[in-house]
Amino acid sequence: MAITNRVMTYENLEHRVYEALAHNNLESLKEYLATQHPANIAAVLDRLNHPQRHQVFALLAPAQQAKVLDELSTEATQNVLDILSPQEVGVLLNYMPMDEAARLLAEEVPKQRAELLEVMSPEHAAAVQTLLQYPPESAGRMMTEKFARVQPELTAAETLAYLRQINPEVETLTDLYVLNPAGQLIGVVSLRDVVVAAPERCIDELMNTELVTVAPDTDREEVARLVSHYDYLAMPVVTPDKHMLGIIPVDDVIDALVAEQTEDIMKFGGMEGGGISNQPYFTVPLPMVIRKRVGWLFLLFVAETFTGTVLRHFEDELAKVVALSFFIPLLIGTGGNTGAQTVSTLIRGLALGQIQMRDIWRVIQRELLSGLLMGSLLGLVAFGRALLWGSSTQLSLVVGLTVVAICTWANTIGALIPLLAYRLRIDPAVVSAPLITTLVDATGLAIYMLIAKAILGL
Amino acid sequence: MAITNRVMTYENLEHRVYEALAHNNLESLKEYLATQHPANIAAVLDRLNHPQRHQVFALLAPAQQAKVLDELSTEATQNVLDILSPQEVGVLLNYMPMDEAARLLAEEVPKQRAELLEVMSPEHAAAVQTLLQYPPESAGRMMTEKFARVQPELTAAETLAYLRQINPEVETLTDLYVLNPAGQLIGVVSLRDVVVAAPERCIDELMNTELVTVAPDTDREEVARLVSHYDYLAMPVVTPDKHMLGIIPVDDVIDALVAEQTEDIMKFGGMEGGGISNQPYFTVPLPMVIRKRVGWLFLLFVAETFTGTVLRHFEDELAKVVALSFFIPLLIGTGGNTGAQTVSTLIRGLALGQIQMRDIWRVIQRELLSGLLMGSLLGLVAFGRALLWGSSTQLSLVVGLTVVAICTWANTIGALIPLLAYRLRIDPAVVSAPLITTLVDATGLAIYMLIAKAILGL
Numbered sequence: 001m002a003i004t005n006r007v008m009t010y011e012n013l014e015h016r017v018y019e020a021l022a023h024n025n026l027e028s029l030k031e032y033l034a035t036q037h038p039a040n041i042a043a044v045l046d047r048l049n050h051p052q053r054h055q056v057f058a059l060l061a062p063a064q065q066a067k068v069l070d071e072l073s074t075e076a077t078q079n080v081l082d083i084l085s086p087q088e089v090g091v092l093l094n095y096m097p098m099d100e101a102a103r104l105l106a107e108e109v110p111k112q113r114a115e116l117l118e119v120m121s122p123e124h125a126a127a128v129q130t131l132l133q134y135p136p137e138s139a140g141r142m143m144t145e146k147f148a149r150v151q152p153e154l155t156a157a158e159t160l161a162y163l164r165q166i167n168p169e170v171e172t173l174t175d176l177y178v179l180n181p182a183g184q185l186i187g188v189v190s191l192r193d194v195v196v197a198a199p200e201r202c203i204d205e206l207m208n209t210e211l212v213t214v215a216p217d218t219d220r221e222e223v224a225r226l227v228s229h230y231d232y233l234a235m236p237v238v239t240p241d242k243h244m245l246g247i248i249p250v251d252d253v254i255d256a257l258v259a260e261q262t263e264d265i266m267k268f269g270g271m272e273g274g275g276i277s278n279q280p281y282f283t284v285p286l287p288m289v290i291r292k293r294v295g296w297l298f299l300l301f302v303a304e305t306f307t308g309t310v311l312r313h314f315e316d317e318l319a320k321v322v323a324l325s326f327f328i329p330l331l332i333g334t335g336g337n338t339g340a341q342t343v344s345t346l347i348r349g350l351a352l353g354q355i356q357m358r359d360i361w362r363v364i365q366r367e368l369l370s371g372l373l374m375g376s377l378l379g380l381v382a383f384g385r386a387l388l389w390g391s392s393t394q395l396s397l398v399v400g401l402t403v404v405a406i407c408t409w410a411n412t413i414g415a416l417i418p419l420l421a422y423r424l425r426i427d428p429a430v431v432s433a434p435l436i437t438t439l440v441d442a443t444g445l446a447i448y449m450l451i452a453k454a455i456l457g458l
Numbered sequence: 459m460a461i462t463n464r465v466m467t468y469e470n471l472e473h474r475v476y477e478a479l480a481h482n483n484l485e486s487l488k489e490y491l492a493t494q495h496p497a498n499i500a501a502v503l504d505r506l507n508h509p510q511r512h513q514v515f516a517l518l519a520p521a522q523q524a525k526v527l528d529e530l531s532t533e534a535t536q537n538v539l540d541i542l543s544p545q546e547v548g549v550l551l552n553y554m555p556m557d558e559a560a561r562l563l564a565e566e567v568p569k570q571r572a573e574l575l576e577v578m579s580p581e582h583a584a585a586v587q588t589l590l591q592y593p594p595e596s597a598g599r600m601m602t603e604k605f606a607r608v609q610p611e612l613t614a615a616e617t618l619a620y621l622r623q624i625n626p627e628v629e630t631l632t633d634l635y636v637l638n639p640a641g642q643l644i645g646v647v648s649l650r651d652v653v654v655a656a657p658e659r660c661i662d663e664l665m666n667t668e669l670v671t672v673a674p675d676t677d678r679e680e681v682a683r684l685v686s687h688y689d690y691l692a693m694p695v696v697t698p699d700k701h702m703l704g705i706i707p708v709d710d711v712i713d714a715l716v717a718e719q720t721e722d723i724m725k726f727g728g729m730e731g732g733g734i735s736n737q738p739y740f741t742v743p744l745p746m747v748i749r750k751r752v753g754w755l756f757l758l759f760v761a762e763t764f765t766g767t768v769l770r771h772f773e774d775e776l777a778k779v780v781a782l783s784f785f786i787p788l789l790i791g792t793g794g795n796t797g798a799q800t801v802s803t804l805i806r807g808l809a810l811g812q813i814q815m816r817d818i819w820r821v822i823q824r825e826l827l828s829g830l831l832m833g834s835l836l837g838l839v840a841f842g843r844a845l846l847w848g849s850s851t852q853l854s855l856v857v858g859l860t861v862v863a864i865c866t867w868a869n870t871i872g873a874l875i876p877l878l879a880y881r882l883r884i885d886p887a888v889v890s891a892p893l894i895t896t897l898v899d900a901t902g903l904a905i906y907m908l909i910a911k912a913i914l915g916l
Contacts (some may be wrong), residue, residue, distance in 0.1 A: 035668060039687045107480075158854025164654045173650040174632055174691070192631040196622045210493060228716055229497045231689065233632070250890050252690035252709055257712065258686055261719045262806050268726060269891065270795055281807035284819070286828055293799050294832050301836060305843060307787035312847075319782055325776060325783040329765035332787055336794075337728055337758050337892035341751050344727025349739035350721050352740075362740070370744055370885050374752050385763060389770075397802060410780055433727065433891035434795035436854035441787050 010040045015046050021052055030059040034096050038064060042071035044078070046280055056084055066095035069104065070215060074282040077108045086112070090119030097144045098124070099169055106141075118387070136326065139223050141215030142256065143237045143246030146171040150203055152178050157199035163191075170250050174233050178207045184242040185211065201398060213238045216245055220256040225353060227253045245351040263429070264351070266346065270296050270434035300434050306442035307332075314449040317458040324452055327399050328445065334378065335406035336437030336442040342367055342414030343436050350418060350428045371411025375404040398452045404446045405451065411438060469658035475502050479510055486516040496522060500529035503538070504738055512541055524553035527562065534742040535566045544570070548577030551873025555602045555629055556582070557710070560589040564599075597681050600696045600714065601704030604629040610636050610644065610663055615657035621649075626725030630707050632691050638663045642668065642700040671696045674703055678714040683811060684710045707790060714804050721880055721887070722809070725803065758892050765790075774909040775916040782910055785857050786903065793838065793864035793902040794895030800872030801894050808886045809878060817911035818877050820869065830862070833914045837861040856913050860906045867905065868898045 009129070013036055020029035033041060033056070042292050045053050046070065060068060069077060069092060081089055093101045093116060105113045105128065106318060117125045127145060134140025148170045150159055163173060176194065178187040187207030197206055212235045214223055214365075227235050232249045266272075272292045311318065311328075318325055346363070349355040355363060384402030387393070414436050418428035452458065471494055480669035491499060499518070503511050503526065504690035515538050516909070518526060529548060539547055551574060552561045559578075560701040563571045563586065564849040575583045593597025608617055608626045621631060634652065645665030655664055662820060671694045672681055685693050685708060694706045724730075730750045751895055769776065770787075776782055804821070813821060841858030846852070872894050910916060 001907075012830075037668070037688055039689070044689075047488055091518070118815055135564065160653060167650070167654040172500075179687060191653065192625070195618060195627040195631070195649065195653060202856055210495070228709075228712045229501075230495055231497070231712075233708065250691065250712075251686075254689075254708075254712065255684045257715055257719075258810070261480075261715075262810070264719075265806055266803045267797045268723060271667060271799050271802065280810070280812040281803065282812065282817070282824075285866040286831075289828055290831055290835075292798075293828075294835055297792065297795055297799070297832060297836060298839065299794070301839065302787045304791040307791070308847065309782045311784045311787070315780065315784075318783060322773065322777050322780075325786070326769045326773075328783070328786055329769070329790055329903065330759070330762045332894060333578070333762040333765070333899055334759055336895060337755055338751075340890075340892050341727045341729050341755070344723045345728065345739065348723055352716070352720070352738070354740065355673045359740070366740075366744070373744075377752055378755060381756065381759065389766065411623070432798075432864060433895075434798050437790075437891075437895060438791060445787065455543060455827055 006349075010043050013040045014044050014047070015320045017048075019057060021055065021339050026055070026059060029056075033059055034061065034064065038067035039071045042068045042076075046073050046076050050079060052346070053080065059360040062091055063095050066092045066100075068301070070096065070100045073279050073283040074108050075279065075285070077104065079313070081109055081112075082340075086115055086119050089116055093120050093128075094124050097146060098131055099142050099144050099246075100125045101128045102141060106132060109262070118129040123256075134216050137220045138216065138237070139214045139218040139220065139237050139248060140245070142173050142220060142223070142248045142252050143216070143247045144249065147234070147236075147244075147247040149172055150176045150180050150189070152180070152207070154203050155199060156194050156197040156201050156203070156206065159203060161196050163352035172234060172247070175247075176203075177236060177244060177247070177291060178203055179244055183244060184401065185213065185236055185238050185244040186242075187211070188236070204429075211236070213242075215240065221260050221351070222255050223248060224257045224260065228257075264347065267429045268432050270300065270346065270432040272296065281408075294431075296434070299440045303438045304441060307445055310442055310445045312451065314453075317449060317453060318455075320396070320458055321452070321456065323395060324398075324448075326389075327402075329389075330382075331399070331402050331448055332441045332444045334382075334403060336375065336433075337370065338407045339410035339414035339436040339440045340433040342371075342411050343418055343431050343433065346415055346426050347419040347431070350422050357423065360423075362417050365420060367411045367415035368408060371408040372404070374411070375407025378407060379403040394456055398448075401455075402444075402448045402451050402458060405447050406440070409443065410440045410445065413443075463617065468501050472502050474683065475506075476512060479513065484513070484517060487514075491517055492519065496525035497529045499526045500531075500534075504531050504534050504741060507733065508537060511538065511566040520549055521553050522765070524550045524558075528554065528558045531737050531738065531741040532566050533743070536561065539567055539570075542901055544577050547574055548601070551578050551586075552582050555604060556585045556589055557600050557602050557704075558853045559597060560586045564590060564594065584741070587903065590814050592674050595714075596674065597676040597678065597693070597695050599701070600619040600678060600681070600706045601674070601771065602629050602707065602711050603704045604722070605632055605694075605702075605705040606634045607693075607702075608634045608647070610638070610660070610662035610665070612661050613657060614652050614655040614659050614661070614664065617652050617661060632704070633705075634661075634704060636661055636695060637702055637707070641702060643671065643694055643696050643702040644700075645669070646694070655686060656801070656880050669694070671700075674705075679718050681706055681787045682711050682715045683809075684909065686715075693833075697909045721803065725885075725887045726805065728758065728890040730754065743828070748870060754890075754892070758896045761896045762899060765903055768903045768907065770898055772911075773909060775907060775914075779853070779910070779914065781788045781853060782906075783858075784847075785860075786906070788840075789857070789860050789864060789906055790899045792840075792861060793868040793898040794891075796865045796892040797868035797872035798891040800869050801830075801876055801889050802874055805886050811867055815881065820883075821873050821877060825869045825873035826844045826866060833862040833865025836865060852914055856906075856910045859913070860902075860909050863905050863909065864898070865900045867901065871901075872898060893900050 016032055047067050131141055174190050176189050177185060180186050187209045189203055189207040212226060212230055213326050216237050223235055234248045236247050239243045379400040382403040386396035386399040418431045421428045421431055460527050475489055480797060589599055631649050634647050635643060645667045647661055647665040651664050659705045670688055674695050681693055691708045694705050695703045728843060837858040840861040841854050844854035844857040874887045879889055
């Protein structure tokens with residue numbers, strides 16, 4: 001009994017690959033690669049240069065190539081597929097579960113989609129086309145048809161015998177799905193419960209009939225929320241009349257969670273997340289980065305020009321009391337910071353389902369109140385700071401009161417805008433920190449100038 | 459064969475609970491609750507008022523109470539435990555897996571920790587105390603000891619017989635962990651592979667010896683990254699000499715991912731995430747919200763006062779050309795927005811392991827270049843906009859050049875600061891959008907004024 005207990009790591013593999021390429025020792029690398037995890041191979045391929053990448057990819061068996069392709073970045077996928085003939089790509093697509101093949105065709109090589117569907121096996125192509133009917137980022141796009149179907153009248157012993165037969169065809173055996181003759185889902189039973197049950201017990205005695213399912217057009221974010229809420233290892237996808245279409249395994253749900261997380265933080269940072277959120281940092285070409293960023297920057301720039309309009313409107317007042325302008329960045333900065341905090345709280349509360357439509361007024365009241373309280377605390381500090389700088393009591397009062405007003409205002413619209421987006425069925429995560437900062441800048445300036453005019457009698 | 463195929467939802471349950479409370483129909487509610495998912499019961503309890511919450515909680519059997527407690531918000535947990543005697547709480551803790559009991563004692567009722575450990579069963583208390591030695595948010599805190607241990611020399615048939623015996627004691631049977639007589643992990647085999655194998659085959663022929671494990675002090679974020687990378691359903695936790703301590707099931711990993719996600723977006727929004735990130739929006743008391751927010755706001759406020767210092771330094775220049783002040787919010791706003799985008803890209807790249815220490819210079823070069831390119835595009839627009847506003851060519855040139863300089867600068871320090879945090883082993887997510895905006899504000903103003911002085915000859 002010779003047991004090798006190797007710890008599998010990305011670093012080990014990367015080292016081996018570079019060594020083998022340097023010494024042109026490809027035969028032994030081929031053997032080694034066959035034992036490695038596809039995710040690690042993909043991570044190494046992502047970092048190699050083009051000729052090395054092609055060399056290493058060619059060492060893999062087609063089944064492993066298919067698995068590695070699913071984990072590769074978009075850039076590397078396109079690059080690897082470029083050197084294969086459509087027929088070769090078709091073979092790889094046939095090896096993939098239908099959700100992965102659909103994702104590849106829709107997201108990574110959309111231009112060759114029609115051509116590649118032609119060279120796939122007809123049943124496989126038909127299955128993939130069914131998935132492609134569902135909207136992107138929906139449950140229908142993530143599901144696999146390779147789940148274990150069982151009949152309610154089988155005994156535990158019969159079920160185990162049956163599973164031995166179908167084993168090669170299913171992706172996961174952790175849960176078995178009980179279908180009636182019409183193909184409707186009537187229960188779920190875990191492999192564990194079948195294994196430990198007395199051999200003569202029937203599936204319909206063992207199965208759980210309290211089901212949580214999703215429709216094929218359910219958004220992937222909702223799927224992730226349900227799987228995390230119920231601690232499931234897979235989520236069944238059914239039609240409205242309960243016909244079972246497929247399952248979404250938990251590892252795909254985790255991938256969706258991570259992708260959503262990236263998209264959310266990108267959007268919150270004021271960027272278009274779509275398309276680049278699944279791509280490793282270095283693999284996104286610079287022109288694409290700029291395209292994804294400059295659009296938002298430009299829009300925000302245009303919105304920000306209103307600050308100039310507001311200030312020009314109060315040109316006389318600013319000329320009379322130049323000291324007013326010293327406080328401009330401090331005041332609008334504080335407003336922007338407060339608003340950014342509120343937006344991030346709201347985005348999470350909405351994403352996790354903690355805040356619902358009926359809660360809108362409660363949220364606004366709560367944020368208005370907390371804005372007022374925080375504004376009062378900071379306003380006192382601002383008043384003191386302005387005095388210390390040698391500003392007049394009146395000017396200091398203007399600054400202090402403006403902080404109170406701006407914090408309350410920023411907190412309220414920082415809550416209002418994500419709620420409005422949610423109400424209009426727009427993802428609240430599009431309300432970015434830069435967007436709220438920009439909105440608060442122009443309106444905050446107007447508040448400042450109006451308070452100044454009133455108190456200083458300008 | 460009567461199959462009820464009910465779709466289990468939170469809304470159904472909430473409706474039933476309110477109905478039963480209104481009609482004081484508690485007996486039938488008790489029966490209904492026994493069939494419901496603990497996560498749904500917890501979600502309803504979170505929204506009930508205190509007396510109703512106590513009434514409904516009392517209807518649950520102790521084993522279900524223990525499961526519900528694990529899903530409740532901190533506020534509701536404390537509230538529910540308040541009305542129980544320490545002995546009663548001790549009984550509930552004994553029902554919990556050790557990781558959940560440890561989390562409850564450490565995070566939800568830290569003050570009663572010593573007292574409650576006393577009333578737990580001695581073995582259970584000892585197990586929990588072992589977990590509490592590991593740092594918060596580490597693998598050691600998340601693991602359960604209730605995994606299936608098997609010996610390498612068992613046959614598949616013997617293994618299945620053995621699993622029927624130990625079934626009640628283990629939390630998950632999806633994977634079986636193969637230990638040698640010294641208790642060291644030597645392989646993992648899935649229940650699926652055991653079920654479909656020929657009955658006489660031995661575990662050591664079936665098991666996978668390419669292992670990925672974590673140490674008990676591994677951070678939960680790293681655990682999540684590994685589970686998502688390798689598509690695992692559980693992660694084994696071992697000591698440096700490979701003694702198996704426990705496993706972290708995938709559902710706990712998902713909870714950790716969601717909590718980290720919340721923490722990241724809170725931090726990025728400029729808030730202290732710790733402590734409130736697992737709590738539903740409405741359950742966080744207002745004074746705590748303010749405490750968590752006002753500290754950062756105050757710090758940023760102090761940093762932002764440097765903008766005043768910069769402007770006062772250039773008081774004469776501003777008095778001579780009042781129009782200079784019109785562009786202040788626009789220029790520093792654009793800098794802040796650019797910086798926020800870069801920070802969000804960097805935080806994700808670092809969190810997902812796409813950017814490593816050796817990549818620092820590549821990142822800085824890349825961000826400097828993209829900042830320069832985006833700045834040039836926006837600078838052209840700014841120059842045109844200033845001219846249209848009737849500013850002099852010279853002033854417009856100042857504005858345009860400042861945009862180029864500020865974008866380049868903001869992009870570079872937006873990359874530098876998360877990298878610096880990473881290097882110092884601080885979570886890069888503490889670099890919030892407000893922090894970067896504030897930093898860019900004061901430095902951006904100085905850049906603006908210096909360019910103005912040089913070109914306008916002030």
